[in-house]
Amino acid sequence: MTRPYLLAATDREPRSRFYDVIVIGSGIGGLTAAVGAARQWKVALITKSVLRDTTTFLAQGGIAAALGEQDSPQLHFDDTIRAGAGLCNEEAVEILVNEGPARVRELMEICPKFDRAGGDLVLASEGAHSVPRVAHAGGDSTGSEVASALTRAMQSGSRVQVLENEFVVDLLTSGGRCVGAVSLDPGSGAFTLNYATATVLATGGCGQVYSLTTNPTVATGDGVAMAYRAGATIGDMEFVQFHPTGLYSDESPIFLITEALRGEGAYLLNHAGERFMVGIDPQAELGPRDVVVKEMVRQMRESGQEFLFLDATHLDCGMLQERFPNVYHNLKEKGYDLCRDRIPVAPVCHYMIGGVVTDIWGRSTLPGLYASGEVASTGVHGANRLASNSLLEGLVFSDRIVRHLDSYIGQARDEARGGRLELPRGDRTGSPDSLVASTRHSLQKLMSSRVGTVRSEEGLMAALEEIGTMEESLASPGADPEQYELANLLTVASHIVKAALLREESRGSQLREDYPSQDDINWKRHLNFRLREEGGG
Numbered sequence: 001m002t003r004p005y006l007l008a009a010t011d012r013e014p015r016s017r018f019y020d021v022i023v024i025g026s027g028i029g030g031l032t033a034a035v036g037a038a039r040q041w042k043v044a045l046i047t048k049s050v051l052r053d054t055t056t057f058l059a060q061g062g063i064a065a066a067l068g069e070q071d072s073p074q075l076h077f078d079d080t081i082r083a084g085a086g087l088c089n090e091e092a093v094e095i096l097v098n099e100g101p102a103r104v105r106e107l108m109e110i111c112p113k114f115d116r117a118g119g120d121l122v123l124a125s126e127g128a129h130s131v132p133r134v135a136h137a138g139g140d141s142t143g144s145e146v147a148s149a150l151t152r153a154m155q156s157g158s159r160v161q162v163l164e165n166e167f168v169v170d171l172l173t174s175g176g177r178c179v180g181a182v183s184l185d186p187g188s189g190a191f192t193l194n195y196a197t198a199t200v201l202a203t204g205g206c207g208q209v210y211s212l213t214t215n216p217t218v219a220t221g222d223g224v225a226m227a228y229r230a231g232a233t234i235g236d237m238e239f240v241q242f243h244p245t246g247l248y249s250d251e252s253p254i255f256l257i258t259e260a261l262r263g264e265g266a267y268l269l270n271h272a273g274e275r276f277m278v279g280i281d282p283q284a285e286l287g288p289r290d291v292v293v294k295e296m297v298r299q300m301r302e303s304g305q306e307f308l309f310l311d312a313t314h315l316d317c318g319m320l321q322e323r324f325p326n327v328y329h330n331l332k333e334k335g336y337d338l339c340r341d342r343i344p345v346a347p348v349c350h351y352m353i354g355g356v357v358t359d360i361w362g363r364s365t366l367p368g369l370y371a372s373g374e375v376a377s378t379g380v381h382g383a384n385r386l387a388s389n390s391l392l393e394g395l396v397f398s399d400r401i402v403r404h405l406d407s408y409i410g411q412a413r414d415e416a417r418g419g420r421l422e423l424p425r426g427d428r429t430g431s432p433d434s435l436v437a438s439t440r441h442s443l444q445k446l447m448s449s450r451v452g453t454v455r456s457e458e459g460l461m462a463a464l465e466e467i468g469t470m471e472e473s474l475a476s477p478g479a480d481p482e483q484y485e486l487a488n489l490l491t492v493a494s495h496i497v498k499a500a501l502l503r504e505e506s507r508g509s510q511l512r513e514d515y516p517s518q519d520d521i522n523w524k525r526h527l528n529f530r531l532r533e534e535g536g537g
């Protein structure tokens with residue numbers, strides 16, 4: 001029996017490279033892990049695009065951590081648990097909020113652009129935080145500032161071998177362990193077996209499974225799909241977070257308007273010009289994301305419109321320009337003046353809460369495989385992520401992975417090298433490019449229409465059937481990133497749908513119109529999936 005790989009051994013004879021650690025992905029999870037691991041180990045960081053092409057680079061609002069005088073890890077814990085709608089892993093949340101402040105302070109030492117006033121850190125308010133808690137850099141350019149600082153730190157040590165534009169196709173397993181990953185250089189068509197004692201998956205989310213998403217095109221759920229094929233447990237896939245304020249447009253990705261704008265006092269208005277969140281949540285526009293999205297959906301249905309409005313026209317224009325330069329200038333380019341216009345907004349796919357199930361050291365259920373950042377399901381977000389906790393999660397858990405590597409590598413090195421690797425054999429000519437492109441497009445439309453903010457058994461069943469038909473229409477992928485991505489998107493989509501269908505309740509980001517209530521008796525639990533060994537393929 002061989003496990004399923006997307007790659008077939010006859011595609012091209014691969015070459016080999018050897019490391020202690022490989023890190024897959026160049027966002028906050030991957031960069032933090034690579035910088036830390038390289039202090040002691042031989043490390044390669046592999047990314048399928050250029051280093052800065054990440055979700056991390058797009059992050060606007062900032063990083064949540066108990067750094068303010070009125071704040072404490074306990075308050076941050078309470079807010080995270082409340083937002084998570086009964087499904088947070090409390091041990092993981094405790095680690096997040098207690099280790100978070102030290103990790104953010106360390107980050108500030110290499111990233112001088114965190115915003116300060118008179119020497120004091122400026123902390124912003126965001127949805128469902130009970131105190132201002134979100135540290136930001138360059139106004140609303142936190143992601144690019146942080147990613148650039150971490151990249152400089154990685155490059156200045158020059159101990160990490162950086163491999164850009166290399167597509168990781170599959171994890172390599174041998175003897176029940178992950179022993180590295182196979183990558184494709186799309187330019188030359190060459191495959192490489194990257195052997196490593198430990199592999200850190202930091203491949204980000206899967207927003208591209210939807211047609212309307214804030215996520216960049218690299219967010220195709222590759223990490224979840226390859227971990228699943230390799231036998232790791234994945235979970236909480238039904239919990240896809242929709243952000244309340246994507247700019248209403250048909251662009252891809254959708255431009256996000258940070259929650260911090262509502263933190264500064266911007267309103268959400270309906271088509272009658274009313275602040276509809278007042279009376280729905282004690283924090284009105286700053287309620288948890290799932291609560292705001294649910295009411296937005298109700299308002300849009302009632303008015304028959306596909307969008308609502310974000311209104312900052314009552315706020316000081318100078319403050320808006322200084323505090324939100326990125327949002328201000330991007331909106332200006334798209335024909336909106338944040339100081340004068342009501343901005344049309346709609347909920348949009350934003351964040352994958354589920355993913356590769358890990359313990360508090362970032363270990364997946366497959367020995368040798370760690371996961372960090374959006375690809376991981378540490379349990380800190382429960383059923384609904386608290387705003388700005390995701391950059392923090394990547395920082396905190398990558399640091400823990402680095403600490404854990406020290407004991408793991410010493411003990412596992414020989415075993416990881418001893419195994420015999422078996423790749424499946426077979427011809428993989430793949431499907432025509434036009435079919436691959438049209439199937440990706442159809443899948444995204446299907447997920448947005450049937451598996452979006454509001455779900456029902458009827459829609460989910462139809463979606464599952466259509467995904468099955470799409471899978472059947474495609475040949476096994478040939479050596480081409482587009483084909484691999486489509487296979488991964490289909491794997492991820494089918495697990496989102498299956499989990500959403502099984503969970504017969506509404507909780508956090510999962511809203512079922514046929515099961516509108518939260519059902520703690522039957523559903524205060526997680527839904528996990530793991531592939532059983534089956535015929536190669």
Ligand SMILES: Cc1cc2nc3c(=O)[nH]c(=O)nc-3n(C[C@H](O)[C@H](O)[C@H](O)COP(=O)(O)OP(=O)(O)OC[C@H]3O[C@@H](n4cnc5c(N)ncnc54)[C@H](O)[C@@H]3O)c2cc1C
Nearest residue numbers: 025026027028029048055056061062168204373374388391
């Ligand atoms: C517009 C926007 C704004 C946001 N704002 C905030 C915010 O203010 N605060 C906050 O906490 N969170 C925010 N988030 C969420 C947060 O940015 C992400 O959850 C986080 O950055 C994910 O980091 P990551 O390291 O897990 O993945 P990413 O940053 O997405 O990096 C993934 C990496 O994996 C690589 N990769 C993927 N597949 C493969 C493959 N097959 N082979 C090789 N490489 C691969 C990619 O190329 C990329 O380098 C925002 C998200 C968006 C979209």
